[in-house]
Amino acid sequence: MGEMLGNLGSVMAALMFIWAMFQQYFPHDLRRHIEKYSHRLMKFFYPYIQITVPEYGRDHFMRNEVYTAIETYLSSNTAVQAKRLKADTAKNNQSLVLTIDDHEEVEDEFEGVRLWWASSTIIARNQTFPFYGQPDEKRYYRLTFHKKHRDLITKEYLSHVLREGKAINVRTRQRKLYTNNGSMWSHVVFDHPATFHTLAMEAEKKREMIEDLVSFSKAEDFYARIGKAWKRGYLLYGPPGTGKSTMIAAMANLLEYDVYDLELTAVKDNTELRKLLIQTSSKSIIVIEDIDCSLDLTGQRKKKKENEAAEEEEKDPIKKQAKVGDSDQGKTSKVTLSGLLNFIDGLWSACKGERLIVFTTNYMEKLDPALIRRGRMDKHIELSYCSFESFKVLARNYLELDSHHLFDTIEGLLGESRVTPADVAEHLMPKTSVADAETSLKSLVQALEMAKEEAMLKAKEEAKEESSARKED
Numbered sequence: 098m099g100e101m102l103g104n105l106g107s108v109m110a111a112l113m114f115i116w117a118m119f120q121q122y123f124p125h126d127l128r129r130h131i132e133k134y135s136h137r138l139m140k141f142f143y144p145y146i147q148i149t150v151p152e153y154g155r156d157h158f159m160r161n162e163v164y165t166a167i168e169t170y171l172s173s174n175t176a177v178q179a180k181r182l183k184a185d186t187a188k189n190n191q192s193l194v195l196t197i198d199d200h201e202e203v204e205d206e207f208e209g210v211r212l213w214w215a216s217s218t219i220i221a222r223n224q225t226f227p228f229y230g231q232p233d234e235k236r237y238y239r240l241t242f243h244k245k246h247r248d249l250i251t252k253e254y255l256s257h258v259l260r261e262g263k264a265i266n267v268r269t270r271q272r273k274l275y276t277n278n279g280s281m282w283s284h285v286v287f288d289h290p291a292t293f294h295t296l297a298m299e300a301e302k303k304r305e306m307i308e309d310l311v312s313f314s315k316a317e318d319f320y321a322r323i324g325k326a327w328k329r330g331y332l333l334y335g336p337p338g339t340g341k342s343t344m345i346a347a348m349a350n351l352l353e354y355d356v357y358d359l360e361l362t363a364v365k366d367n368t369e370l371r372k373l374l375i376q377t378s379s380k381s382i383i384v385i386e387d388i389d390c391s392l393d394l395t396g397q398r399k400k401k402k403e404n405e406a407a408e409e410e411e412k413d414p415i416k417k418q419a420k421v422g423d424s425d426q427g428k429t430s431k432v433t434l435s436g437l438l439n440f441i442d443g444l445w446s447a448c449k450g451e452r453l454i455v456f457t458t459n460y461m462e463k464l465d466p467a468l469i470r471r472g473r474m475d476k477h478i479e480l481s482y483c484s485f486e487s488f489k490v491l492a493r494n495y496l497e498l499d500s501h502h503l504f505d506t507i508e509g510l511l512g513e514s515r516v517t518p519a520d521v522a523e524h525l526m527p528k529t530s531v532a533d534a535e536t537s538l539k540s541l542v543q544a545l546e547m548a549k550e551e552a553m554l555k556a557k558e559e560a561k562e563e564s565s566a567r568k569e570d
């Protein structure tokens with residue numbers, strides 16, 4: 098079949114050449130007639146249908162998504178048949194990707210129906226200046242199948258190929274960590290090793306979190322049905338060193354999402370912020386760390402003052418006249434909380450695809466109520482001081498220990514002191530190459546005893562201050 102198609106291909110190429118000559122030298126009407134009859138003739142003798150998928154879309158800038166999906170599908174399903182393959186490395190990756198080479202043909206089968214894929218190129222010259230234009234290589238895939246299977250192939254097979262290709266692309270892609278520099282994102286490969294397995298947190302809380310994330314990632318139809326954008330907001334709060342950033346990495350690893358670490362202080366104004374958010378891709382987590390520090394939370398108060406001033410100006414026509422021209426600049430000079438929230442709730446939701454948005458803070462109480470009101474951030478997650486359960490996760494990670502005679506002492510001490518998982522992790526980290534688990538645990542016990550004493554002293558002082566304040570009253 099392949100050979101037959103190959104011969105047919107050469108005949109077609111010859112015909113095309115003759116046709117090009119005709120186009121140049123024959124009058125328009127005659128050309129149209131010949132075109133019509135040649136197509137009819139083709140239909141009669143040639144029982145196959147061909148579908149062509151070019152590498153680049155009409156705008157020539159964006160690589161055709163369908164082409165990419167087909168390329169991936171063919172590399173993993175049928176490339177073994179091809180005798181000539183193209184080898185390339187995946188972007189930023191060491192692994193080798195094999196795709197079928199130009200003018201190579203492979204066969205595929207779908208529900209008992211055979212079909213053929215060929216990869217080809219055409220050299221197109223710049224038509225306006227044929228002598229000066231650079232030859233422009235256009236690559237495309239051509240699918241050939243018998244016309245009696247038209248419905249099966251165009252409806253079911255093609256969507257099967259796209260689905261498969263896209264799924265493989267998602268599985269094998271290198272994930273990225275984006276950071277913003279003004280209104281531009283730049284990225285590095287995201288390679289954080291944190292997982293929910295290594296995250297020190299109560300098992301029940303962890304399970305709930307994983308379920309929430311996984312069901313979100315699978316809920317495309319649900320979100321479409323209820324008419325809500327496929328987005329979910331998390332607010333992670335807790336003291337420094339309790340694992341907020343670590344949890345974000347674990348979330349990204351669990352769902353295989355990219356991470357956009359949005360530094361709001363580097364964003365000039367709400368317009369720039371919108372630009373950045375629109376550029377984010379689907380399957381990503383947008384992170385704003387320390388939201389209380391990076392946002393102009395006084396925005397509202399400032400605005401109020403501005404409004405009062407504006408009212409005064411309204412009353413005073415001379416002042417109003419003087420202000421004309423610069424009134425707009427003041428309003429957009431900074432990213433404001435309302436700018437951020439309006440965009441997240443509003444227009445940005447129209448961007449296709451799933452996205453998580455995560456805010457972190459050390460001070461829940463400092464946050465503007467507008468930010469934490471229910472329905473805005475879907476989930477509030479507290480990461481707190483190290484519990485015994487969390488400690489056990491760390492002991493397993495760092496020391497490969499499930500039990501030890503010091504565990505009971507540690508459990509008691511953890512209940513009476515406030516240390517973060519980061520502090521605990523520091524003591525479990527082997528300091529020398531000969532350090533053993535016993536030494537690490539002993540150093541942790543010492544640290545916990547000190548923390549307990551400090552906590553007791555602090556509590557005493559606070560009680561003293563309180564009683565003296567009461568006496569003064």
Ligand SMILES: Nc1ncnc2c1ncn2[C@@H]1O[C@H](COP(=O)(O)OP(=O)(O)OP(=O)(O)O)[C@@H](O)[C@H]1O
Binds near residue numbers: 337458
């Ligand atoms: N819950 C945890 N599980 C595992 N490791 C943790 C946890 N919390 C902290 N750590 C360890 O402590 C280090 C610091 O934690 P992390 O950066 O996640 O804290 P954070 O809550 O983001 O702090 P900050 O508020 O200062 O940003 C991590 O690199 C990790 O090794």
Ligand SMILES: [Mg+2]
Binds near residue numbers: 457
């Ligand atoms: Mg952090």
